[in-house]
Amino acid sequence: MNEIISVYRSLFGYYGPQGWWPLQCNASESGFDARGYHPGSYEFPVSRAEVWEILCGTILAQNTSWTNAEKSLTRLRMNGIASPEHLLGMTADGIASLIRPSGYFNQKSGRLRAFAAYFIGLGGVIPDRGELLALQGIGPETADSMLLYAWKQPHFVVDSYTARIMGRMGILDPDFSAIRSGKRYEHVQKIITKGLDELPAGKIPVFQEFHALLVRNATMHCASRPVCSGCPLEHSCEKRV
DNA sequence: AACCAGGACGTGA
DNA sequence: TCACGTCATGGT
Numbered sequence A: 001m002n003e004i005i006s007v008y009r010s011l012f013g014y015y016g017p018q019g020w021w022p023l024q025c026n027a028s029e030s031g032f033d034a035r036g037y038h039p040g041s042y043e044f045p046v047s048r049a050e051v052w053e054i055l056c057g058t059i060l061a062q063n064t065s066w067t068n069a070e071k072s073l074t075r076l077r078m079n080g081i082a083s084p085e086h087l088l089g090m091t092a093d094g095i096a097s098l099i100r101p102s103g104y105f106n107q108k109s110g111r112l113r114a115f116a117a118y119f120i121g122l123g124g125v126i127p128d129r130g131e132l133l134a135l136q137g138i139g140p141e142t143a144d145s146m147l148l149y150a151w152k153q154p155h156f157v158v159d160s161y162t163a164r165i166m167g168r169m170g171i172l173d174p175d176f177s178a179i180r181s182g183k184r185y186e187h188v189q190k191i192i193t194k195g196l197d198e199l200p201a202g203k204i205p206v207f208q209e210f211h212a213l214l215v216r217n218a219t220m221h222c223a224s225r226p227v228c229s230g231c232p233l234e235h236s237c238e239k240r241v
Numbered sequence B: 001a002a003c004c005a006g007g008a009c010g011t012g013a
Numbered sequence C: 001t002c003a004c005g006t007c008a009t010g011g012t
Helices: A004-015 A049-062 A066-078 A085-089 A093-096 A105-122 A129-133 A140-150 A160-169 A182-197 A203-220
Strands: none
Touching: A004 A085, A004 A160, A004 A203, A049 A105, A049 A140, A066 A093, A066 A140, A085 A105, A093 A105, A129 A140, A140 A182, A140 A203, A160 A182, A160 A203, A182 A203
16 A cells, blocks of 8 residues: 555545535535535536536636635526526626635636636537646646546646645655646646555545545645644654644 | 635746 | 746635
8 A cells, every 4th residue: 555545545534525526506405515515426417507517616716715616606606697608698797796705806707708618619528638728717726626526537636735735744745836837736646646546446536535635634734834633644744844 | 914715827037 | 947926805
């Protein structure tokens, strides 16, 4: 058992399944968490609306707390313009006024509207990574989030939390400020993907859970100011801070 | 009152 | 390639 898998097992054993990506359009149905999580269920998204909600969420959540991204999603839904077709019918300014809570609303509104047109044009076909990266406002993390959680493709999502946790543990280069620059993102992604490859289970659920678990642990313990006491990774961590 | 949050992009060196 | 500034709201 390699180090990557060891981290995964520790986190999963401690926190359990996270139920990503949360879908608020299902939040009120039985069997779902009040905020749209569905721990232990990996069949989602099923409908086109669910796929679109995730895609929308990945853009809105960029460098923003999920609670703020959720507020924008709710406002879009409550105003009946959550679908890509409805968004296309709006002006960028009209969209911007509704997605204010998730920040960068002037950037995100235009990019979201353009992405709605792109999504409609796809006609249900799953795009490849390079195609997504060519779009305005979609970088490596957002592209991989879309592919992994909306389209169930085996792309591991690397984020600043991943780099922070692995960096402090001594598994990765602790320089996590430049994870997205150059080829470092793909480098880290490759290391983790290769590590998880030894697992017997299917890739998709593991990729989905691992990223969600890293976010969870970064929130509860491995924050910018770490709270190492009680951290499920405490015993195997070098605690480089 | 700074600091951080489920980033991406443009710019100058 | 890189380091840095910009975009912006909301919670602690």
